[in-house]
Amino acid sequence: MKAYVVNQWLKGPEDLTLSTNVPVPEPKEGELQIQVKAVGLNFFDTLMIQGRYQIKPPFPFIPGGEFAGIVLKSTVADFKAGDRVFGSAASFAEVITAPYRNVLPMPSSFTFEQAAGLYITYPTSYAGLVLRANLKAGEYCLIHAAAGGVGIAAVQIAKALGATVIATAGSKEKLEVAKKFGADFAINYRDENWTAQVKKVTNGHGADVVYDPVGLIEESTKCTAWNGRLLVIGFAKGQIEKLPLNRLLLKNISAVGLHWGAYTKNEPERIPEVWKALFDLFESGKLNPALYENIYSLATLPRGLEAINARESYAKVVARFDQHDSKI
Structure with a gap:
């Protein structure tokens, strides 16, 4: 073969x-x-x-x-x-x-x-947003690299959960893709003032949940809401960030990671739970x-x-x- x-x-x-x-x-x-x-x-x-x-x-x-x-x-x-x-x-x-x-x-x-x-993208995004970040209906969810594999999954899942989705990407074409699959707002993270744009579209509130597979956590703290949750998915930029912890303190921010593959060893009972929720969303047509x-x-x-x-x-x-x- x-x-x-x-x-x-x-x-x-x-x-x-x-x-x-x-x-x-x-x-x-x-x-x-x-x-x-x-x-x-x-x-x-x-x-x-x-x-x-x-x-x-x-x-x-x-x-x-x-x-x-x-x-x-x-x-x-x-x-x-x-x-x-x-x-x-x-x-x-x-x-x-x-x-x-x-x-x-x-x-x-x-x-x-x-x-x-x-198999990897959808449970990664669902477990991150639901199990780790506890995203709720009505919250603002900032999703970086929203036109990528896990990003598009996160956009759809966040919308299905009732969140308002703010998508970021590095080009006009990718922002259009994110909007096509449900993003309410689209912002180019190459703009120097992208964090200010996030605050503007949230009427000064900021993002309740930040979903980051890129390595933009440190910058995202500038537009994270009080009691916000920073979700570390990966480091596509190639560098592991260093985060000033005083920023977490000042806004009551939580920073959590998501390693979906490790659930097999550490919390195997959550795996069928995640897949059942995903299959329900697939069958309903909310995830495509x-x-x-x-x-x-x-x-x-x-x-x-x-x-x-x-x-x-x-x-x-x-x-x-x-x-x-x-x-x-």
């Missing part, structure tokens, strides 16, 4: 090479063998192949984190051959194996492309996965990662692994 196999740390996606004679993996007990139809691409995929991610798999390894596909073989009663599923596993390959606990049935109305980007206009293929997958790294993309970047009707 075809797969991307990493044998040493790479400079970037441009160094990924597609191998054509990789053995097809067989599922062990508790695993599924899955034909991959589409994969979701993430910023951390590049960090992984560079050896810069917190998880460093032994060589050789197949990168990738999200997928959607069809079960070929199952070793558990919960799934059978032919089931349409999505989940998380080393996914940049035509056929993969995955622990059944990392796999979920696809929402019935979704295409493989839509489902491929669900947003995809980047360029759908990549297995062969052009590295270009998708390059688009993410260059901040050229918006919404969720995916690669489709065949040319057939994605709904089959």
